[in-house]
Amino acid sequence: MDESLRRTMLEQGKMARQAARFLATASTTLKNDALLAMAKALENETPAILEANQLDLELGRQQGLTSALLERLALNEARVKDMAQGLREIAALTDPVGEILGMWRRPNGLEIGRVRTPLGVVGIIYESRPNVTADAAGLCIKSGNAIILRGGEEALNSNRVIARAISAAAETAGLPQGAIALIDSDDKEAAVFLMQMNDFVDVLIPRGGLGLKKAVMENATVSYIMTGMGNCHVYVDQFADLAKARPIVFNAKVQRPSVCNAAETLLVHQAVASAFLPGMLADLTEAGVEIRGCERTRSIAPGINSATEQDWDQEYLELILAVKVVDGLEEAIDHINTHGTGHSEAIVSENYSHVRRFLAAVDAAAVYANASTRFTDGGVFGFGAEMGISTQKLHARGPMGLTELTTTKFIVYGDGQIR
C-alpha cells in the first residue's frame, strides 16, 4: 500500500479516536443537531452528489458492471432526499447512551450500576449502495461513536461527496473533526489495513458479499461483527396448512431473491411432498425459478435438475431453489443446523408441538412459524434504522440497531471501601 495513504489512514484513526472520546459524553441535543445539519447538507449538495454519481455510473458502465449493480449504485433526487430523511429519523430515535441497565447495593455498601456507553470507533466496509455512507454515519453519531467508512471502489466519487458534505455539516454543528472519516482510495490493501488498525478501531462491521467476508475472516485483527450471510430455509411440515405454505415459500424465494433473508432451500415432509410439490414447483418455475431437487423431489416432479451436496450449502441470492424431501421434523432441524448460516429459518405447520420444537431447536438469529423469512429486517422488527443483520452469536444477533452499536460499563459508588 502507498505510504502516504498509510499515513493518512493512521492520522484518520488518531482523529477518530479523539473524536470518539468527545462523542462518548456528547449531549443528545448536540448529536441530534449534527444529524439534522447533515440531512440539510445532503439536500443542499444534491447537484454535486448527483454529478459525482454520474461519474461513478459512467466508470461502472465502462468497466462492465451488471445492470443490477448499476441500479444499486444509482442515485437521483428522490434517493438523496431519502438519505436526508433517514438521518432525520435517526435523530428522532431514543439516544441509547447513558441508559442505566440496573443499579444495586452490595452488603459492603457499594452501589453498582450498569450503564450503556458507545463502542468507540466503528469501522465499516461496504459495497455499492452510496446511501450506506449516510445511514451508517448517522447511526454511529447518534450512538456516540466515531466512524471510519470504507465504501466500494465503484461508488468512490459518490461516497466522497456525501462524506464531505455530512462531515463538514457535523463539524459546523459542533462535533469534532474526524468524527466521520472516509478512506478516499480504491486501493484494496487499504481495506485490509483498516481491518488491522487495532489501536484506533474498536469494532469492524463488514457489509458485503462472500469475498469481503472471507477477507475479514482471514485478515481482521480488530473485533468484527459478521453480517448478512443467509442460507435460509422454509420447512413445510406434514401438518402444514398447504394453502399457507404456498405463498410463504413463493414470497421467501421470489419477492427479492438478492437479499440475505431470501430462502435458498425448501424442505418438505415426505407425507405431504406429492400433494404439495407439483403445484408449488410449477408456481416457482413459472416465476423463473430454477429448481434443484433431491432424488425424491425429482421422482415427484420429473424433469427438474438434480441437487448436489454443494447445493445444500449455497446462498444463491438469485432465482434458484434447492428442494429436499425429508422424513420428518428432526431431519429438517438437523439439515438446517448443519447447512444453515444461522440467519432466518421458517416452519410451516399447524401442529403446536412441532412449531415449539422447531423454534427451540433451530439455531438461527430469527426463527419463524408460518411466516416468510423475508421479515428479518430492523425496520420490519420495529427498531428503526438498521446497521446490518448479524449472523454471529457474540454481541449482536439479527438486525442491529442503535443499541447494538453500544457496550456497557459498571459504575461503582463507594465511601472508601477496600477489600
Place this chain on the structure above:
Amino acid sequence: MDESLRRTMLEQGKMARQAARFLATASTTLKNDALLAMAKALENETPAILEANQLDLELGRQQGLTSALLERLALNEARVKDMAQGLREIAALTDPVGEILGMWRRPNGLEIGRVRTPLGVVGIIYESRPNVTADAAGLCIKSGNAIILRGGEEALNSNRVIARAISAAAETAGLPQGAIALIDSDDKEAAVFLMQMNDFVDVLIPRGGLGLKKAVMENATVSYIMTGMGNCHVYVDQFADLAKARPIVFNAKVQRPSVCNAAETLLVHQAVASAFLPGMLADLTEAGVEIRGCERTRSIAPGINSATEQDWDQEYLELILAVKVVDGLEEAIDHINTHGTGHSEAIVSENYSHVRRFLAAVDAAAVYANASTRFTDGGVFGFGAEMGISTQKLHARGPMGLTELTTTKFIVYGDGQIR
C-alpha cells in the same frame, strides 16, 4: 502437531457440537442433576485427584516453577471440596436459557419475541489453577453450552482426573457424551489448533497471561472474549479526602498484587501531591512495594526509581507501582484512556462534578468513585460464579457470569404473513 491428536481434537469438536444441540433445549432439572452429580464425583474422586496433583507438583518442582505458581497449582481436600461446592452453587443459580427479553406485536400481526439461548460450544484456554476445569465446565453446562477445555501443561495430570470424573458423572446423569471435553495433551500447537476450529467452536475464552493473549490475537479465527488484561489506575484528585485515599491506594496495590484488578499506576493531582505522596509512598515502601515515579514525584519523594514511558503501559502484577503527578482531572482521564487496558479505574474525590466527569469519561469495564479497584469480580458484584473478566467491548464487558455465556434469538409467530 501429531496427526492422531489432530484427529482426536476434530472428533471432540464434532461430539461437542452434537452435545451442544442437545444441551440447547435440555431442561433446567437435567442440567442441575448433572451439576450435582459432578460435585459428588469430585468428592468421591478426591484421592485420585490429589494423587494426580502430587505428580503435577513434583514435575513442576523439577521444572523449577516458582513457589507462587506451585501454590496456584496445589490442591488439597479443602480445595476439592470448594470445587464441588462451586458446582452446587452454580446449580442453585437461575437458568439463563429461555429467558424472554421482550415480545411485541407488529402492525402486520407478527408477534416477535427475543429469547436467550446458549452460545453452543465454548472453548477455554487457561493456566495453572485446576479448579477452573470444574468451574468453567459447570458454568457452561448450566448455560446450555458444551465445553472444550485446554488447561496448562503444568496441571495436565490434575485436569485429566478432574475432567474424567465430572464428564463421566454428567453422562451418567443423562447429558450426552462429549459435552465436557479436555484436550489431553501438552502440545502447544493443540492450543493454536483449538483457536482455529471454527466448525466446532463458537466462542473462545482465553484466561491467562500476556503470552496466551498474544497467541490468541495472532492465531484465533474463532470469535473470542479477551479477559483479564488489567493496567488499572487510582487517581487521587485535588478534592480527595486523603484519609480515604491512603487505604484505597494501599489496598488496590498491595492486597493481592498478582490479580488483574490490582492497581499498577497511581495518579496524583499536583495540588495535593506534597501533602499526600510522602506518607503514602512510605506506607507502600514499607509493604515492599517498589515505586517508579515521574520527575515531579521524585522531587517530592527523593531516592525513588525513575519511571520510563514504558512504565505507564505495564501490568506489573507484582509489588511495583508507577506514580505520576498530573496537572488536573482531564490529564488523569487522558492518561488512563491512553495507557489503561479498560479494566478497572478509580477516582478518589469529594467533588461531585469531578466524580461524575471521571465516571463518564473514563473508558473501562468498571469505574469506581472512592473505592478500591480490587472489587471488580463476579462474586463481589453479586453474579455468583464468574467465567473471567472481559476487557473487550463486544458482547461482554467486566465480570462474566452465566448470562454472558448466552446469546439471543428472535422468535416470530405468524399466520401466513408474506412481505
